[in-house]
Amino acid sequence: MTPPMPLNYDLTGHNTLGLRASSHYARRIEDEAELPDLFADAARDGLPVRLLGGGSNVILGEQYEGITALMATRGRALSGGAGGAVLVEARAGETWHDLVGWTVAQGLWGLENLALIPGTVGAAPIQNIGAYGVELCDRFHALDAYDRTTGSVVTLGPAECRFAYRHSVFKEQPGRYVVTRVRLNLARNGKPELGYRELSGLGPVDHPATVMDAVIKLRTSKLPDWRVLGNAGSFFHNPVVSAAVGAAFMATNPAAPAYPQADGAIKLSAGWLIEQAGLKGYRAGPVGVSDRHALVLVNYGGATRTELMGLADHVVATVEERFGIRLKREPELL
Numbered sequence: 001m002t003p004p005m006p007l008n009y010d011l012t013g014h015n016t017l018g019l020r021a022s023s024h025y026a027r028r029i030e031d032e033a034e035l036p037d038l039f040a041d042a043a044r045d046g047l048p049v050r051l052l053g054g055g056s057n058v059i060l061g062e063q064y065e066g067i068t069a070l071m072a073t074r075g076r077a078l079s080g081g082a083g084g085a086v087l088v089e090a091r092a093g094e095t096w097h098d099l100v101g102w103t104v105a106q107g108l109w110g111l112e113n114l115a116l117i118p119g120t121v122g123a124a125p126i127q128n129i130g131a132y133g134v135e136l137c138d139r140f141h142a143l144d145a146y147d148r149t150t151g152s153v154v155t156l157g158p159a160e161c162r163f164a165y166r167h168s169v170f171k172e173q174p175g176r177y178v179v180t181r182v183r184l185n186l187a188r189n190g191k192p193e194l195g196y197r198e199l200s201g202l203g204p205v206d207h208p209a210t211v212m213d214a215v216i217k218l219r220t221s222k223l224p225d226w227r228v229l230g231n232a233g234s235f236f237h238n239p240v241v242s243a244a245v246g247a248a249f250m251a252t253n254p255a256a257p258a259y260p261q262a263d264g265a266i267k268l269s270a271g272w273l274i275e276q277a278g279l280k281g282y283r284a285g286p287v288g289v290s291d292r293h294a295l296v297l298v299n300y301g302g303a304t305r306t307e308l309m310g311l312a313d314h315v316v317a318t319v320e321e322r323f324g325i326r327l328k329r330e331p332e333l334l
């Protein structure tokens with residue numbers, strides 16, 4: 001067995017919430033060819049394995065009795081196609097925002113709306129990351145993954161990934177696949193995606209950097225910086241309710257933001273619900289609801305998962321009592 005990293009590896013600096021966490025073993029994966037050995041060794045020693053990228057969408061427990069595989073494979077490349085089409089391939093451990101900046105700097109359109117989302121390339125398909133009117137699935141070509149059930153490398157296209165809002169096949173079959181490479185469709189002669197309300201006033205845009213800079217400005221003005229105040233971005237999904245529930249809700253809350261969906265359902269704003277329930281800025285010991293953005297739960301320092309989940313339960317119960325709508329958590333308990 002390749003020697004694992006030291007016992008009780010501290011992961012407090014490996015999760016953007018900054019929760020106190022450690023793992024019995026940890027192993028940095030710098031080459032995807034190490035994966036078969038990692039799982040074979042773990043099976044032989046009877047240890048569970050979990051994957052960690054940038055730790056920006058997970059709620060880590062204080063102690064993990066297994067191996068935490070830290071995805072650190074690096075590499076990215078472009079290949080040209082007909083009519084200005086460009087394919088970018090990046091390995092799982094690349095930082096997502098660096099990939100966005102690298103492609104935008106070369107005048108390539110496609111990823112600019114997704115700037116500044118923390119985390120790694122390999123985790124981006126897991127919840128089909130999305131922001132400012134664009135989702136990963138809108139640019140997705142294919143990915144390579146190590147399938148733990150067969151021990152082989154598979155290539156999955158868009159249909160096989162089963163992307164939906166913050167959802168994919170990887171959520172349906174957690175732990176089965178290790179994403180190793182992601183390929184995305186970009187364009188040299190693209191056009192801006194400015195459908196999102198806050199980008200609609202940008203005016204004529206002839207370079208993706210203009211959109212990326214606007215997105216960065218919007219994000220930094222709204223969200224607390226996780227390097228300063230630990231957080232996992234949006235802590236709850238925006239609830240999608242049936243047309244009937246939505247109509248009843250709007251009748252009593254006419255000022256609430258509501259976004260009709262193609263199938264007639266209505267998407268509501270979780271942040272609005274939390275704020276109206278009086279919880280913006282609420283604090284419980286070392287954790288609280290951000291006073292800048294009610295959808296963000298923050299760690300003021302030294303918090304554990306138990307404390308954070310106590311706060312999350314309080315937010316869910318308070319919103320449900322006030323509006324009859326049950327919020328669902330976005331970051332995963334890992």
Ligand SMILES: Cc1cc2nc3c(=O)[nH]c(=O)nc-3n(C[C@H](O)[C@H](O)[C@H](O)COP(=O)(O)OP(=O)(O)OC[C@H]3O[C@@H](n4cnc5c(N)ncnc54)[C@H](O)[C@@H]3O)c2cc1C
Binds near residue numbers: 123124127234
């Ligand atoms: C401040 C802030 C803002 C955010 N804004 C957004 C946003 O606008 N839109 C959005 O969609 N998300 C947002 N997020 C959530 C998060 O950035 C994304 O979900 C991101 O893709 C997570 O990447 P990660 O590398 O940190 O994954 P991690 O948190 O390390 O892992 C997330 C999940 O993916 C699994 N995983 C990690 N790597 C792999 C791999 N190679 N193969 C298979 N499984 C893997 C892990 O086991 C875990 O289940 C935000 C988070 C923060 C902290």
